[in-house]
Amino acid sequence: MKKSEQAIRDVQHFGEEGGVVPVVDVAVTSTFLNPLDMERTFRGELQGCYLYSRHSNPSVNAFSQKLAAMEGSEAALGVASGMAAIASAVEAICTAKGPGGHIVSSRTVYGGTWALFNNLLPKRGISVTFVDPTDTEAFEKAIRPDTRLLYTETVSNPLLTVSDLPALSKVAKRHKIPLVVDNTFAPMLVSATRQGADVVLYSCTKYLSGSADLIAGAVCARREFIDQLIDINVGPVMLNGPVMDARVAHELYLRLDHLPIRMRAHSEAALHLARVLDEANIPLIYPGLKSHPQHALIRSMLSEGAGFGGMITVDCGTPEKALDVASRLQQEKFGLYAVSLGFSRTLISCPALSTSSEIPEEEQSKMGLSPGLLRLSIGYLGDLEVMARRFLDCWKAVHPGRG
Numbered sequence: 001m002k003k004s005e006q007a008i009r010d011v012q013h014f015g016e017e018g019g020v021v022p023v024v025d026v027a028v029t030s031t032f033l034n035p036l037d038m039e040r041t042f043r044g045e046l047q048g049c050y051l052y053s054r055h056s057n058p059s060v061n062a063f064s065q066k067l068a069a070m071e072g073s074e075a076a077l078g079v080a081s082g083m084a085a086i087a088s089a090v091e092a093i094c095t096a097k098g099p100g101g102h103i104v105s106s107r108t109v110y111g112g113t114w115a116l117f118n119n120l121l122p123k124r125g126i127s128v129t130f131v132d133p134t135d136t137e138a139f140e141k142a143i144r145p146d147t148r149l150l151y152t153e154t155v156s157n158p159l160l161t162v163s164d165l166p167a168l169s170k171v172a173k174r175h176k177i178p179l180v181v182d183n184t185f186a187p188m189l190v191s192a193t194r195q196g197a198d199v200v201l202y203s204c205t206k207y208l209s210g211s212a213d214l215i216a217g218a219v220c221a222r223r224e225f226i227d228q229l230i231d232i233n234v235g236p237v238m239l240n241g242p243v244m245d246a247r248v249a250h251e252l253y254l255r256l257d258h259l260p261i262r263m264r265a266h267s268e269a270a271l272h273l274a275r276v277l278d279e280a281n282i283p284l285i286y287p288g289l290k291s292h293p294q295h296a297l298i299r300s301m302l303s304e305g306a307g308f309g310g311m312i313t314v315d316c317g318t319p320e321k322a323l324d325v326a327s328r329l330q331q332e333k334f335g336l337y338a339v340s341l342g343f344s345r346t347l348i349s350c351p352a353l354s355t356s357s358e359i360p361e362e363e364q365s366k367m368g369l370s371p372g373l374l375r376l377s378i379g380y381l382g383d384l385e386v387m388a389r390r391f392l393d394c395w396k397a398v399h400p401g402r403g
């Protein structure tokens, strides 16, 4: 974490009059003093000029540069949402080799990603094989001659399964295909790039924003790949148009400075609660507990000084009990019953009925997603002891004699 924190610290852009933060540059279009330069820029013969905000914008570039420093990637690009980042990166990789193609993906991915891969991409001639994210051999076995990429989430949504990024990276390199990783649950904690990922995706809507007030995403990769996304002739971001607004980029630019502090606070609060619940024999998943099947693995990938993140899941047994626990938790001001994550306050949801509902029940059970699972994005506000006590009281009211 220290490396990423220092890298964020070392990115510096001044405002027009020497201000300590850059100004927001909202201009959609830029003036060319020499009209010939516009044509040369469109032809790709002249670099460094701003053309039009769908192609590039100074505020989006400033945020992207700071995010790349954090992630340890050569470059980055802020886009309109996490889904825009996923869809654009996948499209750029697949279409670079012509129509069609095949993806080997972890089976435990965010519901929206699963729906994109299972429902939409096949309509465009791209097929996907889903495999167990902890089974590196299964990834390799599923690779075909037309496989264009491997896809996984560092810490999966919602099951918090940890992928072995260095091992998957070796497989990807052996087959000369990129490893694409969604690192939304672990910004600052794991640099997926340093662990071997070629393309790293973020939903900035979550921890990077931290305030549950904006939708945004980002792609981190080598410069050449980022340029491919905004290529005026074939770039999926340039041509489908899911760009980041300059004002959103500016907000995120400022918020990156306190991301390390927020991630530490989320991790501390989640670890405290996980220990209390574990002690009370409540069935939970948290990568920071020694009982987590990939505890040693995540430890080996964590950046120096990083915690285990702010996400916990608790299995209430049935959806009815999950909703009963959730409404009591909301009533007792433990958290809010809402989707999304990475907010200062705790957010609670039942993935089987919400963010993973796109995944058919049969697939949910294959991936081990219990219908009674509650996902908790632990906020950092409040007294940790008081919050843990509130949780235990609500749990005991629904599960008398358990926990």
Ligand code: PLP
Pocket: 081, 082, 083, 084, 110, 112, 153, 157, 182, 184, 185, 202, 203, 204, 205, 215, 216, 217, 340, 355
């Ligand atoms: N990736 C993960 C892991 C997510 O949890 C989400 C949304 O919940 C997304 C991507 C999509 O992000 P967005 O809602 O910003 O499009």
